[in-house]
Amino acid sequence: MGVFSKTCEYAIRSVFFIAHRTASGNKVGIKEIANGIDSPEHFLAKILQDLSRKGIVLSAKGPNGGFYLDDVARKRPLSDVVEAVDGNSIFTGCGLGLANCSETNPCPLHHEFKAIRNQLKDLLEQTTIADFSESLNLGITKLRK
Amino acid sequence: MGVFSKTCEYAIRSVFFIAHRTASGNKVGIKEIANGIDSPEHFLAKILQDLSRKGIVLSAKGPNGGFYLDDVARKRPLSDVVEAVDGNSIFTGCGLGLANCSETNPCPLHHEFKAIRNQLKDLLEQTTIADFSESLNLGITKLRK
DNA sequence: AAAATAAAAGACAAACATATCTTTTATTTT
């Protein structure tokens, strides 16, 4: 089990892929996305339907349709994607699973854990979906092994 | 879903509890532990059986029996507990779920993610089970809400 | 030796995450 759920991993990889493939106003179909990020097609379809409903990605039916991002969507922080799929427990929850993480009732790892958790939060809040398009264009980074 | 599995959360909380309650050579029973960390008794029993088989905790059957830790077990780093339960993917796995996290085939988040992942690794490797007994004794930290 | 205690082990069940397949709806092209 990773930091994010499998669903969330596919979600992040797919928005990166869509951003990268639809930079100049075109759209990309579910099959191509699923292949591009090495995910099960129908499972990814569910995820993108959900992201579409929540306004994280945009979609169009019919010929020449597919998924895409507009300028607003491109500039969304990654934290919005994570929160849409996995909720905000990764940003606020106790590392040891206590019901309420707080300064007044901390678990033994609270202070150390909170510092690390906040760094992950900062990373995801300060980088946008579009931020990684260039390294993908250059082939420096990958979305499938 | 947190950083650790529910099973691992219970495991960490229980070793903290056992360390705290068995400081002077005594033992503590499963019921008391389950109540002390607010976990399902029989589920925790399975976890402790596993930790016992792996040598993370010690146990004794019969009257006055229970779980305990010796000096060696007390000084084990938390990373041993986590690795025994959740494996090492939290320390080495790709944040976006790619099959192999590496410098030569990095995902877009690789460098940033790796830095955070390594901090968690360092935290867990550099603190031992016994390190938190004092703050538990003083009631400064808690193992149940 | 018998009774009591407590962990170990086994069988089962519910909930959730992940995945697959089929049908429907909306849109565009012809």
Add this chain to the structure above:
DNA sequence: AAAATAAAAGATATGTTTGTCTTTTATTTT
């Protein structure tokens, strides 16, 4: 209007995690 396209929606399946209950084994106390 008809045909083609592609996402949306629905139904079903598989696997894993989490949780419960019962029986067995080992140990100690009486």
